[in-house]
Amino acid sequence: MAVIPLERKPLTLAERTYLPQILQGLKTTMQHLVAPAVTLEYPEQRPEIPTGYRGVPTLVKDPNGREKCVSCQLCEFVCPPKAIRITPGEISVDSPNAHVEKAPKEFDIDMLRCIYCGMCQEVCPEEAIWLQSNYSMTGLSREEMVNNKARLYELGGTLPDNHHKWDKKKAAEEHGNAH
């Protein structure tokens, strides 16, 4: 048993008067009085957001400007607070992206429900939904706090990846080796 009995020494007279301790404390107080502030003055100064930060969820496009979401609705199913609501839609045949077949018609994320858990990002097979560095969502009404599809793409922007999964699939099909 690693028990070390410590002898509790009785306090000295100086310690019992508290005074040396109070003087020591005053010294610390004075040091902090002149120390520079460690806080940020928020709206003017913004914190530096580390990579991997889980901010507001957004939808992203691929480098060709194609929306990556194929409305599989996995994020909608996995979302713990049921903040995501997707209305699936089809891509018209005359679109250059017709081979992708599906895209969301409506995509709403209710930021009053969202808990920023990042499960939607984790579950997305298309890497289409990302929690990015925006941490400040404000609005004056409940409606304003629901991000619709247009807003989500505006917040998300383009992800500079080079998977081009669907283009490769289309090219493979055209060469006759669809798997």
Add this chain to the structure above:
Amino acid sequence: MFDFLISILTSPLAITIYKGVAAILVIFPIAGVCSMAERKVAAWVQDRPGPNRAIVPWVAWIPFLGRFLQRLGVFHVMADGGKMLFKEDSTPGHVNKFYFIAAPLLAMIPALTTVSVVPFGTYFDEAGKAIPLILANLDVGLLAVFAISSLGVYSLILAGWASNSKYPFLGSVRASAQLISYELSMTISVLPVFLWINAPGTTGTLGLARVVEFQSGIWHGLSSASWGGVWFGFLMPISAFIFLVCLFAETNRQPFDTIESEADLVGSFHTEYGAFKWGLFFVAEYSHMIVGSGIFMLLFFGGWNPLPWLPLGSVVGWMHQITGWAFTIHPLFVGILSIAIFLGKVLAMIFFFMAIRWTVPRFRYDQVMRIGWRVLLPLSIANLLVYAIAIAFIQK
């Protein structure tokens, strides 16, 4: 008709009223500024910038100074005060209305009355005699301060009782117990000072101006004549220390603010108060602090004398000798100089109050009682005995 008006406006009574109003007009803003300074010092001690946003538009136009004042948070005094004045002043339904409203008013009265016997400066007449600047130069002096300032506890008791809810009531019970126990040691701790200045064969007085006069001596070499220049804080450090600790307890400052400890009593006697009525308690508390610091400085740290063995009179004399300007011995200049020195000391003292607030954690209620009765009271009595015997031998 005109002469009659002038004779009324310059009658001694009218002049006393002017002086009283002027003193109140100084104390009130200082109390407001202190609340601001409290927020600012608290922020600095906690390594944050503190209030620094409010600004009056036309001050913002001043290029450098405006920005500086804004960062200093000066205009938050007005913002805070304005908020306090204009927010809804609700009176809860379950209180005793008359006493509930009377309590904050009663808190203000003793806080501002004590100012009248506290000298805050001095000037020299043609004969070179020092005339203290004081509203009422009473012989009872300090006794009047103790008598009146202890009335302040009635307002707390009244507030706690009239609020008709348990936390205010508990708070007011604590307030009465704490103030009574610390008043004893406080009064006993200053007795050596008055034993010293009321030597046998002199006219006795408890006036504070006389105390400062005793600390205005100059350096006469290593002889007993030099005693006069030493401030009582150095002659009687234990008295000064006990007085200081009691001052913290009497003004409900940390570490003795068990009376209004938010953690266990919500807000104590001002739980049910809001807006302007709460503001009155607040200003009364700061007035107590200012007057208390003033008395501490007068009793133990030389009042308006800049340094030990360097009384105001010598300083003014030197200034006149060196510069040769006549205005340096003009009573008005001397008066303003003495007030400035005294106010500077009082504000330094208030800063000390704030520094202690962020240094020492709050004592528990039973610890407060133990310190008061089992430490400070015996210590002050022993201190009194030692000094009484010593003074008897010196002054026999």
